[in-house]
Amino acid sequence: MQSRSWLMRPFGERSTLIFLGVLLATMALVTLLHVAVPAGHPLYVSAYTVNLFGKYLSYALLAVAVDLVWGYLGILSLGHGAFFALGGYAMGMYLMRQIGDRGVYGHPVLPDFMVFLNWDSLPWYWHGFDMAGFAFLMVLLIPGALALMFGFLAFRSRVTGVYLSIITQALTFALMLAFFRNEMGFGGNNGLTDFREILGFNLRSSDTRLGLFLATGVALALGYVLCRAIVTSKLGRVCVATRDAEARTRFLGYRVERFQLFVFVVSAMLAGLAGALYVPQVGIINPSEFSPLFSIEIVLWVALGGRATLYGAVIGAILVNYAKTVFTGVMPDAWLFALGGLFVLVTVFLPRGVAGLLALRLRRRGDSDASLSAKEAAA
Amino acid sequence: MSFLRSLASRDRVFDFLVPVESPVDVRHGPILYLEDVTVSFDGFKAINDLNLTIDDGELRCIIGPNGAGKTTMMDIITGKTQPDSGKVWFGSRHDLLTMNEPQIASLGIGRKFQKPTVFEALTVFENLELAMAADKRILPTLTARMNGEIRDRIDEVLLTIGLAELRGRRAGILSHGQKQWLEIGMLLMQRPRLLLVDEPVAGMTEQEMERTAELLTGLAGKQSVVVVEHDMGFVRSIARKVTVLHQGGVLAEGSMDQVSSDPRVVEVYLGAEAEEEAV
């Protein structure tokens, strides 16, 4: 296993193969049920449901990104929603520019909200977003750049643990306040919406929705494999070493802050990608994605699914969001009670999450997987 | 052509970029040299005008009552704590006060903490793998592959520390003594020139202690070893030269017999113990 190239290593793992198998099978099944089964048939999957699944998968990718830093690096980021939202905004800006002169005001270049604010030209940072390639690059680069700047400062001065959590929360809070301002040029509290098409495909057509769902699935698969490759490499072991004994790792000669920064940036980019896939599927991006509540909710998905497994994060994201869909439909008032209760129950009674329960059943001795034991979770 | 090749390897183009891996220069004397080092926390002088010299290949024991500044001294040498004043040199080329912890570590100074710290979530083998002297930058670490040479080297150390059979087990399940050895093994993987060992036998059984003594004396000669220890019996069994610290400074230095007959030492340190024994 160790002698393979680092990127190929995950394909030698049983857990990765199972994960990819389940994911691909689900994608194929949903596609089949959507395309081949006639509408009205009990097995028919509607475009709405496809869309919903697509949303879950983008959340799952976001959860994988959070698990990468929290599970393996021990950094509890309460600000990953910010990277997600930034990726989403980059995508939103592209979609906004795609509207062209079909907006309410019919301005050839300016999005509606800018016309409404009586702006006469595009702010400089909106240039280039009419080109898909540039915009998709920014989806990765903008969150990456923010993570690089923030992480560089934080890790260099060894801000870790609870302190880091608090200032990541402050970061996303500050960004939320900033994006609420109309002067920022991102549509204020309405955000960006009324999108029409992506890469020339009509966003309202069910084929485009299916395409977005499949693209999100592929992104999740690739993201998962990338994260898996990182955590099974020697670098992944350095991360785990850092998580459990940072000072010791430093004395071994590893520049811990650089490893933290590298993984943090990779994670932020994945979160940005998740946000970019999320926005065209829900049709809107607004500052509420920056809210501290959303960021901390992501952490709950990971905690529920089980940290430091990656597949646990996916399970958690899908479970919680499915529950949310059901609850908010049936009794919306109860959802916050349920969510709050989950936080308490998971942390107190289920420190290893659902994946921990699974692992307990499939326990093999001498497991070389770097997942947490209950005792280490406590550390 | 060779110039071009040197350009291609980015680290070596400029002299000041030549990394600290350059060998320690011990031709002009000791491997570690501390002069007039002082450090205080909130006005309390933890280290006070400390002078200490360790020769290449030496095994030195450092003893002293609690609060004598032993751990703080280790912190200074390894770059964890910056002293208020003084000089700390590694060989005659490297000023340790200008370097951070990883730089000092990659120079060849290994440290074993008082409380054994191994990476409990990783296997014994992986612990040693991480400790191994290698290119520890990000991308090489990410793409690192296992090969026969590395495996052999890890196996060799596993034998030295007597943990060959536990190589695949998580370090978290090891006994206290085994963790101590694993940690010493991790230090050996770094091929250090100087080993700083903080209380290696605390909490060990008699047998484990004997093994540890063997291990440490076996290392001396190839490496310089500095042992901080409370256990007098253990110190007596391995020590060639002993330094007694008291209130942040050196109180006495010499062989175990010399030191233990020094009245000042008896008063501040052994005295207390002698009284206890008398009771």
Add this chain to the structure above:
Amino acid sequence: MRYPPVAWPVATGARAGSAVEDSEPMHAATRGSWLMVLVLALTLALGLTLAAPASAQDAERSDDTMAQALLAALDVSSFAAKGEAIEAIVRSDDPRARGWLQALLDGRLQRTDDGRFVVVLDNSGRQWPVEDALTGEALGEMSRRDLDRIGINNARRNQLRSAIAVVDLYAADAGLRRASAERLLGEVDGDLAGSLAEVIEAEPDARVKERLLQALAIYRLEQGEVEAIDDLRGSLHPRVRVALARAASGAIESRAAAGEEPTLVEEARSALSGIEQKLKVNRAVETLYFGLSLGSVLVLAAIGLAITFGVMGVINMAHGELIMLGAYTTWAMQQLLPGQPGLALILAIPTGFLVAALAGIAIERGVIQFLKGRPLETLLATFGISLILQQLVRTVISPLNRTVVTPQWMSGSIAINDALSLTLNRMVVLGFALVVFAALMLIMRRTRLGLEVRAVTQNRAMARSMGIRATRVDILTFALGSGVAGLAGVALSQLTNVGPNLGQNYIIDSFMVVVFGGVGNLWGTLVAGLSLGVINQVLEPWAGAVMAKIIVLVFIILFIQKRPRGLFPQKGRAAEG
């Protein structure tokens, strides 16, 4: 009143009588015939006694007719005509004039359907108690439908105020005179200016006198008198500034001869710039006050956290909701004691503390104790609790904001000078924050609990072995920190809306304050809270409220990178663990 009292008919008669006495024939009569004098005197006296009731009645009757006419003149639709009618009332010197003018200004002077003028005493509800405008006789209650209000516009309102001010200048009550003087700034006209000098001379109250001098000086300045500026220097009143600015812009023609130094414009400018300087200081003081006030709120919100997080190392994300509980306790107390908001507020202090402390104990026993040594999990679990508490309040009470009444003694403000007044409620909260801080300091430094807390914090195992019951200390400490959060809620209810999101708005700020000040250091929390408040207020004018907040957040984020242990870090080997 504005004009020297008019002679009354009775007085004229008396004067006529004395004139008779003084006359030459009377001298002869006193000497010649006592009888004659007696008869004359008797006749005079009799005539007077007989005539007096009649003439008084006549006067009253004619007075009422006049008054009725005066009031009737108000009841026209043209506002210009109303203006003249008001002027007429002022000139009438009727003793009831002030009451009419005030009632007219307040919209309480009304006409009944049968043409009588009444003053409405209380115009809440449907039935209004009224009294006759002329006789002052109570007429019982009347339906609002039977009454016609005499309407006025803004111009009349101003006229009325000035008129009342003039009337009040002669009032016995110094407060009325002060208000009147205040009102007259910039309203003095030529007529008034003449009599004002005498009034100023006679005025016993120094402040009223100063005001009247300024009022007169503004008039004189407008007439082009350079010397008047000397009376206006240093005054912060906006009207003074308006007058000076007009003068400085050259809009007023100087009465002094051309070329004479100093010129009006220059003098006015120098006076203005002096005033500007004073205003700057005032503004700085005001910013500082608002900053300290905001800071005191931050300190209150954060100080409980400084104990639970800073001293115990427990991350309680539900801290904000404990604040919210304190605020809702205040609201509940006011519901229980309707009509006594002050008493309810005072009682809410211990109650709010208790409620929050009990909630804190429940959280500590129910969740946190199981997560000891796992700070990140504690953070998540307590966040869950905060969601539950918020939703609980939304479901049980209401998702909408509740109003908490500010008691009389806390509302209003203290006027330091014309440009600066400090609101009382903020001052009380500032004082409250300092008292709470001092009390906490005492508890931590001087009491057995404080000692035990510090012992347990520094070395739990050692403290236990010395017989300190660490669990009990945990509970008490957490209760203390939570209770203080409740106190913060009580104070906050006086400054902001009380709603389910109250706590959420403060939690990030509170953590920032604690981290910025240096964890485990109460002084640090105080300094950090107050300075962040001031920084925020200083930034606000040029950056806007939201941007100021963003800047402060970013500043703290950067600051923590530079000094991860805050402003006042704990030093030493133990602190580095």
